[in-house]
Amino acid sequence: MSSSSLRIALVDPSAFTPPYDHALCAALARAGADVELVTSRFAYGAVPRGQGYAVTESFYRIAPGAAGSRLRMAAKLAQHVPDMLRLRRHLRASRADVAHFQWLTVQPLDVHLLPRRLPVVLTAHDVLPREPRPGQLDAQRRLYERVDAIVVHSEHGAARLRGELRVDPAKVHVIPHGALDQFVPAGGPSAAPPRPLPPELAAVGREKPVVLCFGLLRPYKGVDVLLEAWRGIDDAELWVVGLPKMDVAPLHALAPPNVRFVSRFVADDEIAAFFDRADLVVLPYREIDQSGVLFTALAFGKPLLLSSVGGFPEVAATGAAALVPPGDAPALHTALRDLLADPAARTRLGAAARAAADGPYSWDGIAQQTLALYESLQ
Known part of the structure; x- marks a missing residue:
């Protein structure tokens, strides 16, 4: 399948959509892919819109309670399963060819809730959570086993995945983070x-x-x-x-x-x-x-x-x-x-x-590397 016919769902359920997501979506769209950013309601106002790709707010991160409180955490967990199930229905309806997740925030649940019947890519922005909750580290390892490919932004991160976490080397792909020139x-x-x-x-x-x-x-x-x-x-x-x-x-x-x-x-x-x-x-x-x-x-x-x-x-x-x-x-x-x-x-x-x-951190080059990965999974 050529990049011009690929339908890509880039998924980020985090509390606010990082600029990385928008830059990658725009670069993939410039390269000819049909791209949709599936994300959360933005914590600090409206989700920014870019040119050349669609934005769908499928995750609802508006929750009661103070930030970091047990009430806020419980509310987010209660939202998460319906959110992920809604995402699976959305991906089926949109006929996406690849689901590329940027973050998976509730690993013990997410390993069971990922979409079926299409390739799943996960970007390991953090190879392991820095401040893990009980059970989160083991769940992160199971996620790496469950997905079809893992993108990491450095050879250092790739070495950790292959060595420390014993991830199948064939799944690990080093694709750089791009320079955030949209600012x-x-x-x-x-x-x-x-x-x-x-x-x-x-x-x-x-x-x-x-x-x-x-x-x-x-x-x-x-x-x-x-x-x-x-x-x-x-x-x-x-x-x-x-x-x-x-x-x-x-x-x-x-x-x-x-x-x-x-x-x-x-x-x-x-x-x-x-x-x-x-x-x-x-x-x-x-x-x-x-x-x-x-x-x-x-x-x-x-x-x-x-x-x-x-x-x-x-x-x-x-x-x-x-x-x-x-x-x-x-x-x-x-x-x-x-x-x-x-x-x-x-x-x-x-x-x-x-x-x-x-040069090496330009988005157009990164988009070509990312599209080559998607095509290899078809």
Whole structure:
């Protein structure tokens, strides 16, 4: 079956639809596939619509109770089985050729609820859950046995699947995460952002370098290590931007005066302003496979300073990033100081980042790899 006749259902039941989903759907549609994004009601407003593919909101993540509460969890679980059964009926009616899941959030149930009679692909954005509930790890392994193919974004992740989890190597396919260039203004990375910075950040003069740590705040992201490393760096600003998914009071207590926090959800049209202003993007993660923040920085051609974890060294091999050992605050401090003192080094990293975004991490190439996988399953 040719890619022009494939009907693809890309399924993401998570609480909000990541930009990865929209970028992949758009690239598959440009390559000639008939693509539908099947997703949830968006937690922060209407689900974004793209060009060239349909969007269906089949999962209902509106639930009572406070975030993280037992009431909220019980309500979501009660919704989940009807949601998955509705999805199976929808896929039959739409005559999809492939169902490509981006997340499966209730693994012990999902292994029994996946659609039948069509190929199922699962993207392993996280090879295993980082904060697993009882029984979740074993259920994740059973899911890998149940699906027809697994996409992973790095050779590091593929090695874990094949070795640590003993997944059939024939099922494992390394397809990169793409550069998230949908956040870049139409005129390019240097064009005016569609929405300005918050006033308290816009007041920072261009003469002072800004280091950006962006994304949801979680313990594994090593922000505490970054704040320790930042001590003694007085001639620049550190901006920690993103919605907290942890107690941030200890982080505020660690922070020197030249650290600014924007602790909230950041809308898509705000992202460009933060990356436009950044002179260096730092991701001091303790663990990861790959990161959407990293691929946003690539799209903006920003120099990167990364922990040497997961698939990060594979991106650094393109010349787009410097690496430090994870959890090593002194090494991170030295690398920050060196890069802040060397604009030419930052320029070289940034140029390599933009080249990587246009080359191995371009969406059109990723779409071709993904379509070849779908075709192999027919």
